[in-house]
Amino acid sequence: MINRLVRRLFALIPVAVGVATLTFAIIHLVPGDPVVAMLGETAAPSDVVGMRHSLGLDRSLLEQYAAFLGGLAVGNLGESISYRKPVSQLIAERFPATIELAAAGMLVAILLAFPLGLIAGSNPGGAGDLSAMGFAIVGISVPHIYLGPLLMILFSLDLRWLPLTGRGGLDHLVLPAATLGTALAAILARMLRQSLIRVRESDYMRTALSKGLSARAALFRHGLKNALTSIVTIVGLQMGALLSGTLITEIIFSWPGIGRLLITAIGARDYPVVEGCVLTFAMTYVVVNIATDLVYALVDPRVRIS
Amino acid sequence: MSSRINELIFDSLVRNGRNGQFVGRLAQSIEHPSPTKTVYHLNHGVRFSDGRELTARDVLFTYNSILAPESMSPKRASLEELKSIEAPDDYTVVITVAHPYAPAVEIATEGIVPVGTPLPAQGTGAAPMGSGPFKMVAYSRDEFLRLERNPYYPHPPGAAQSILFKIVPDPTVRALELAEGVCDFAGNNIQNDVLPWLAADRSIEISKTPGNTYRYLSFNFRNPRLRDLRVRRAIAYAIDRNAIVSTVLLGNGRMATGMLSPESWAYEGNVTTYSYDPRKARQLLDEAGYPAAKDGTRGLRFEFKTSPEGARIGEIFQAMLQRVGIELTIRTLEFATYYADIQAGNFDLTSLQWVGINDPNQYYRVFDSKKTPPHGENRGYYSNPEMDRLVEAGKTTIDPDARKRIYAQVQQLAADDLPYVSLWWVDNVAVMNRRLAGFEAYPNGSLRSLATLKLAAPDSSGQPVASIQ
Numbered sequence: 001m002i003n004r005l006v007r008r009l010f011a012l013i014p015v016a017v018g019v020a021t022l023t024f025a026i027i028h029l030v031p032g033d034p035v036v037a038m039l040g041e042t043a044a045p046s047d048v049v050g051m052r053h054s055l056g057l058d059r060s061l062l063e064q065y066a067a068f069l070g071g072l073a074v075g076n077l078g079e080s081i082s083y084r085k086p087v088s089q090l091i092a093e094r095f096p097a098t099i100e101l102a103a104a105g106m107l108v109a110i111l112l113a114f115p116l117g118l119i120a121g122s123n124p125g126g127a128g129d130l131s132a133m134g135f136a137i138v139g140i141s142v143p144h145i146y147l148g149p150l151l152m153i154l155f156s157l158d159l160r161w162l163p164l165t166g167r168g169g170l171d172h173l174v175l176p177a178a179t180l181g182t183a184l185a186a187i188l189a190r191m192l193r194q195s196l197i198r199v200r201e202s203d204y205m206r207t208a209l210s211k212g213l214s215a216r217a218a219l220f221r222h223g224l225k226n227a228l229t230s231i232v233t234i235v236g237l238q239m240g241a242l243l244s245g246t247l248i249t250e251i252i253f254s255w256p257g258i259g260r261l262l263i264t265a266i267g268a269r270d271y272p273v274v275e276g277c278v279l280t281f282a283m284t285y286v287v288v289n290i291a292t293d294l295v296y297a298l299v300d301p302r303v304r305i306s
Numbered sequence: 307m308s309s310r311i312n313e314l315i316f317d318s319l320v321r322n323g324r325n326g327q328f329v330g331r332l333a334q335s336i337e338h339p340s341p342t343k344t345v346y347h348l349n350h351g352v353r354f355s356d357g358r359e360l361t362a363r364d365v366l367f368t369y370n371s372i373l374a375p376e377s378m379s380p381k382r383a384s385l386e387e388l389k390s391i392e393a394p395d396d397y398t399v400v401i402t403v404a405h406p407y408a409p410a411v412e413i414a415t416e417g418i419v420p421v422g423t424p425l426p427a428q429g430t431g432a433a434p435m436g437s438g439p440f441k442m443v444a445y446s447r448d449e450f451l452r453l454e455r456n457p458y459y460p461h462p463p464g465a466a467q468s469i470l471f472k473i474v475p476d477p478t479v480r481a482l483e484l485a486e487g488v489c490d491f492a493g494n495n496i497q498n499d500v501l502p503w504l505a506a507d508r509s510i511e512i513s514k515t516p517g518n519t520y521r522y523l524s525f526n527f528r529n530p531r532l533r534d535l536r537v538r539r540a541i542a543y544a545i546d547r548n549a550i551v552s553t554v555l556l557g558n559g560r561m562a563t564g565m566l567s568p569e570s571w572a573y574e575g576n577v578t579t580y581s582y583d584p585r586k587a588r589q590l591l592d593e594a595g596y597p598a599a600k601d602g603t604r605g606l607r608f609e610f611k612t613s614p615e616g617a618r619i620g621e622i623f624q625a626m627l628q629r630v631g632i633e634l635t636i637r638t639l640e641f642a643t644y645y646a647d648i649q650a651g652n653f654d655l656t657s658l659q660w661v662g663i664n665d666p667n668q669y670y671r672v673f674d675s676k677k678t679p680p681h682g683e684n685r686g687y688y689s690n691p692e693m694d695r696l697v698e699a700g701k702t703t704i705d706p707d708a709r710k711r712i713y714a715q716v717q718q719l720a721a722d723d724l725p726y727v728s729l730w731w732v733d734n735v736a737v738m739n740r741r742l743a744g745f746e747a748y749p750n751g752s753l754r755s756l757a758t759l760k761l762a763a764p765d766s767s768g769q770p771v772a773s774i775q
Contacts, residue, residue, distance in 0.1 A: 032642035036649065047382055050375060083447065149478045157486050164488055165479060166449075166472075252476045256449050260475065264448060267642055 008290050012283065019282040020072055020275060024065055027266075027274045034081045034269040055081055068275065077279075078272035082265075087276035091258055095280065097167055098246055098257035101180060104173050105242055105249075106235070108181030109188055116185070117192025121227070122219060124197055132189060139186030144245055148179040148252035165254040176253040180245050184238050191234050195227035202226075229300045236292025240285050310493070310753045311471065314453060316417025316436035319346050319365065319399065322664045324748060326518075326570040328411040332360065332418065332437075333399075341406035341704050342389070346414060348397040353458035354420050355441035362393035367421040381416060388413050406702045408709055409665040439757035440469065448473055464760040481737075484510060490739040491759075494751050498556045501735065509740055514558060515747035517734040518567040521559075521659040522726040523623070527687045529654050531606065536594035538724040541655075542580035543587040544630045550622055551730050559730040564717040565663060565672075567731045569749040571706075572666040574714035577721035587630040596631070604631040608654040613641040616657055623657070651679040651687055659732065662750040666713045670697040673716075673725055688725035 035051045052058045056067065071078055077087035120132040142150075155175060156164045163172050199205060200223060208218040247259035258277050265273035313321070320336070323329040330336060333346040352360040369391045372379045389404040403410050419434045433442035439461065440453035454468040455461060472489060474480045481500040483489040485507055494517075496504065504510050523545070525532045532538060551559045566573045588598070596604040612620045617638045624634040634655070639647065648656055660668065671682055674697050675689035696719065700712045720726070734751050746755035 030640075030643055031646040033646060036646070037642065047375075149476075149482065152479065152482050157482060164483055164486055165474065252479055254449070254472070254474050254476070254479065256446070260448055263475075266640075269642055 005290070005294075008293075012286055015286055016072070016279065016283060017069070020069065020279055021065075023275045023278040024068060024271075027269070027271055028061060028064075032269045034271065037268050038082060068272075072279075077276040080265075080273045081270045082268045083270070083273070087272045090261060090273060091276055091280055094256055094258045094261050097255060098243075098250070098259060099284075100167075100173065101176055101246055101249065101255060101257060102239075102242055104177035105180030105184065105245070106239075108177045109184035109242075110235075112181065112185035113188035113192060116189035117196065118219075118224075120189065120193040121196025121200075122215075124193070129193070133193070136186040136189050139182045139189075142182070144179050144183075144248040145252065147182060148175070148249065151175050151178055167255055176249050176255055179252065180242065180249045183245070184242055187238060188231060188234060192227060192231055195230050196223060199223045199227050225299065229296065232292060232296050232299055236289045239288040239292075243281050243285060310751070311451065311453070312417050313438070313752060313754050314440045314469075314757055315434075315438045315442060316419070317352065317360070317438050318417050319348075319414035320411050321415060322662075322750060322752070324569065326566070326572065326664045326666070328415070328664075332365075333414070336411070338704070342403050342410075344401045344410050344414070346399040346401070348399065350397060352437050353456075354435050354437045355456040355458065356420075356435060357458055358420055360418060360420070360437045361396040362399045363396065364420050365399045365418055366391060366393045367423070368416060368418045371419070371423070372416065385413060385416075406704060408701055408704055409667045412665055412667075439465075443468075462758050465758055466756070466761060469756060484737055484739070487739060490742055491736065491745075491756070492738075493736045493753050494734055496735065496737050498554070498558055498735075501556065501558075501737070504737055511738055511740050513734075513736040513738070513745060513747055515734045515736075516560060516567065516569065516749060517732050517751060518569055518663060518749040519659050519661045519732040519734075519751070520562055520565050520567065520663060521657065521729040521732060522562075522565070523655060523657045523729060524653075524686050524726050525688075525724070526651065526654050526685075527689065527725075528651070529608070532608070532654065534594050535724065536590045537596075537606070538727070539580070540587040540590040540594070540630060541627065541632065542724060542727045543583045543590070544627050544632070545580075545623060545727065545729075546582040546626055547729055548582065550619065554619060554622070555730070555732070558733040558735055560733070562728040562731050564720055564728055565660065565668060565726075566666055566713070566717065567663075567749060570663075570666065572710050572713040574717040576714075577718045579721070580727070584630050591631060598631050602628075602631050603633060606631065607633040607635065609637055610634050610655045610657075611637045611639065611644060611647060611653040612656065613644040614638055615641070619657060623655075648685055649679060651685045653685075657729065664750065666709075666716070667697075667701055669713070669716050669720070670701050673697060673720065686725055690719070690723060690725075693719055693723070693725075 035048055035055070035057065039047055039051065049058070056064060068078065077091070079085065080087050080090055083090060116132040116135060119128040123129055152164055152175060155162045162174050166172055196219070205218055205223055208222050209215065213221070246257060247263060249255065250257045250259035251263060258280060261273060262277035265277065317332050319331065319333045320328040321331045332348055332352060334349045335347045337345040339345060348360070348362060354360060369385070371377055372381050372385060387403045387407045387410070388401065390402045392400045394400060401410065401413055403413070417436055419436060423434050433445060435441060437456070437459070439456055439459045441456050442451065443454045444450070444452040450473060451471040452468060453471070474483060474489070477495070477497050478500070480489070480492055481496055481504055484492055484496070484504060487509065501512060505512055523541070525538055527533050547561055551557065551561070563575055563577050563579060568575065591604055591606070592598070596606050598604050610620050610623060617636065620636045620638070624636055627634050647653060648658065671677055672684055673688055673693050674682070674684060675694050676682070677684040678687050679685055693716070696712055696716045700709060700716060703709045703712060721728070734747050734749070736745060736747060738745060741761055743760045744755070744758055746758070748754065
C-alpha cells in the first residue's frame with residue numbers, strides 16, 4: 001500500500017510540470033503587461049525598461065520558462081510582481097481559507113445529498129423522489145453568483161441569523177459553504193438515486209429480501225454500501241468543480257482565499273502568482289483524487305490496494 | 307481607490323481644489339518669482355502622526371525618493387517637467403521646471419513622508435507615515451484597511467476616531483452591506499440599478515452631486531474612413547446620449563460638451579454640440595460618399611472594442627448606429643487585454659472615461675500629435691497642427707486669463723473637429739447610512755470629507771465603515 005502511494009505521489013511530478021507549462025504558456029501568450037499595469041501608461045520609457053529588467057521580463061520566454069521550472073524544482077515559486085512578496089508566502093497565507101471553504105462546501109454537499117438521494121432512490125417515482133429531484137434540478141441550475149446573494153438577503157438581511165461576508169467563526173462559514181455545496185449536493189443526490197435504483201434490482205438485494213430482511217434493512221445494510229462506491233469516485237472528480245467554484249464564492253463573500261488572489265493576479269498580469277495559484281489548485285485536485293482512491297478501498301471490499 | 311485613501315493619510319504642498327485649481331495645504335503661501343520657479347512657504351507646526359514636525363527637509367526627501375531610479379515609482383512620470391527642488395530653509399521649498407510650464411503646481415501634489423521612510427521597493431511592509439488627518443494602523447491586502455486619527459492633527463469636534471475600509475469585490479454584496487448596516491459609506495461604487503432599492507431603505511441616504519468624470523467615444527485616425535470629419539459627425543449625431551443617460555445611468559450624469567466639466571475654471575460651454583439627429587447623420591454619410599443600399603447599410607463597418615463592463619453601452623451604440631446605416635461589430639475582451647490594445651492604439655472605436663481631470667493640460671496629453679503611443683495618451687493618433695499649437699501654448703502660458711482664453715479655443719476646436727465624441731460627465735453618487743452627518747462631495751470624487759464626518763448615533767465601536775472595491 002505504501003509502495004503504491006509513493007508511486008502515485010511520484011506521478012505528481014509530471015502532472016505538476018504539465019500544469020506549470022500550460023499555465024506559463026497561457027498567461028504569457030495573452031496580451032497585457034504587468035509593468036504597465038503597475039507603472040501606468042504615462043511611465044517614462046526608461047522606468048519601464050528598468051523595471052522589466054529587474055523583474056527579468058526582458059529575457060526571452062524560453063529563458064523565463066527555464067528559470068521558472070528551475071525555481072519550481074527547488075520549491076521556489078518566485079516573487080509576486082505586484083505584492084513584492086514570495087508567492088509561496090502569499091499562497092500559504094490564503095490556502096487555509098480556501099481549504100476551509102472547500103471542505104465545508106463538500107460537507108454541505110454530502111449532508112444534503114444523502115437524505116435527498118435516499119428519499120429519491122428508495123421509492124423512485126414517488127412524491128419524495130419528485131420533490132428531491134426537483135430540488136436537485138434547481139440546485140444544479142442556479143449559479144453561485146445568484147445563489148450567494150439570494151442566501152445573503154434571506155439569512156443575513158431579512159432574518160439576521162448569519163453574518164454577510166468575511167471569514168471568522170463558524171457562522172461566517174455557513175452561507176459560503178451552502179452556496180458552494182448546493183450544486184454538488186444536487187449532482188451527488190442524483191448519482192446516489194441512480195446507484196440505489198440499480199442496486200435495488202440486483203440479485204443480492206433480491207436474496208436479502210427473500211431471506212426475510214425488511215426493504216429498509218436490506219437497503220441500508222447491503223444496498224447503500226454498494227451504491228457508495230460510485231459516489232466516492234464522483235466526490236473525488238467533482239472536487240475540481242468545487243475548487244473552481246471557490247473562485248466565484250470567494251469574490252461574493254469577500255473570502256480571503258487563493259481564488260481571490262488568483263483573480264486579482266490575472267487582472268494585474270502578476271505571472272508568478274497566477275502560476276503558483278493554478279499549480280496549487282491542480283495539485284490539490286490530484287491529491288484529493290489519490291485520497292479518493294484510498295477511501296475507495298475502504299468502502300469497496302473488492303478493491304485492495306497492494 | 308488608493309489615491310482616495312492617500313488623501314486622508316498624507317498632506318501635499320498643494321492639493322486639487324474644487325474648481326480644478328490648486329490650493330495650498332502644507333503651503334501657507336505660493337510665489338512665482340519667474341516663469342520656471344515656484345516658491346512654497348510652509349505652515350509651521352504641522353506634525354506627522356508620530357509627533358515630528360514636517361519641514362522642507364521632509365519635502366525634499368519625498369521628492370528625491372520618488373526620483374531615485376530604484377524607486378520604480380509610478381509617480382516619476384508626473385515629475386518629468388521637474389528640473390530641481392531645493393529647500394533654502396526649513397519652511398521654504400523652491401521647485402524649478404526646465405521650461406515655462408503652466409501646471410507646475412501640479413508637481414506639488416505628492417503626499418509628503420518623513421525623512422528616512424524606506425522606499426516601497428525595499429518592502430518593509432510598514433505603512434508609511436503622513437501628516438494628514440489619519441494614520442494607517444492595520445492593512446490586509448484584498449481584505450481591509452484601518453485608519454486611526456493622527457493625534458497631532460487639528461480634528462474638528464465629533465469627527466470619527468477611526469475608519470475601517472472594507473474591500474468588497476462583488477458589486478451586489480456592496481449594496482447588501484449598506485442595507486444591512488455593516489458598512490456606512492460607499493463612494494461611486496454602487497451600481498445604478500440597485501440605487502432605487504437602496505433609496506427605499508429609510509436608514510440610507512444617497513448623495514448625488516455633479517462629477518467631472520468624463521465619458522467619451524474615441525476615434526482612431528489611422529482608419530482612413532474615420533479621418534473624414536463627416537463620418538465622425540454622423541456618428542456624433544447618431545448617438546442618443548440623453549436616452550443612454552436616462553436609461554443606463556438612471557439619470558446620474560450630465561450631457562458633456564467637452565473634457566472639462568462646468569466646475570473647472572477653464573470650462574468653455576459655448577461649443578458645437580451634437581444633439582440626437584439621425585436624419586442629419588444619414589445626410590452627412592450620403593455627402594461623404596457612403597450612399598445607403600436597399601437594406602439601409604452603407605458598407606461602413608467599424609470595430610468597437612470594449613471590456614465586459616462597457617459591453618452594454620457598446621450594444622446600444624451598435625443599435626443606434628445601425629439606424630443610420632453604420633455597422634458596428636463589438637469585440638469584448640478581458641480588461642487587461644482590452645486596455646493593452648487601447649494603449650497601443652489598436653482599435654477603430656472605443657469608449658472610456660477620464661477620471662479626476664484637474665488641469666486643462668490634459669488636452670496636451672491626449673490630443674498633441676507627439677503624444678501618440680507609446681509616448682502618451684493620444685491613442686487615436688489625432689493630428690491637427692492648430693490643436694498642437696494651442697495645447698502647447700496652453701502648457702507654457704503662465705498668465706491665468708490668457709491661458710483660459712487659449713483653452714476656450716481648444717474646447718471649441720475639439721468640439722468641431724471631434725477627435726472624441728463627448729458623451730457625459732458621470733455624477734458622483736455616495737451612499738451612506740444616515741448616522742453619518744456632514745459628508746461633503748467634490749466633483750472629482752474625493753473622499754477628503756470622511757475626515758470631518760460626524761457620527762450622529764455612534765455604536766459601541768464608534769467607527770464608521772466604508773466599503774471599497
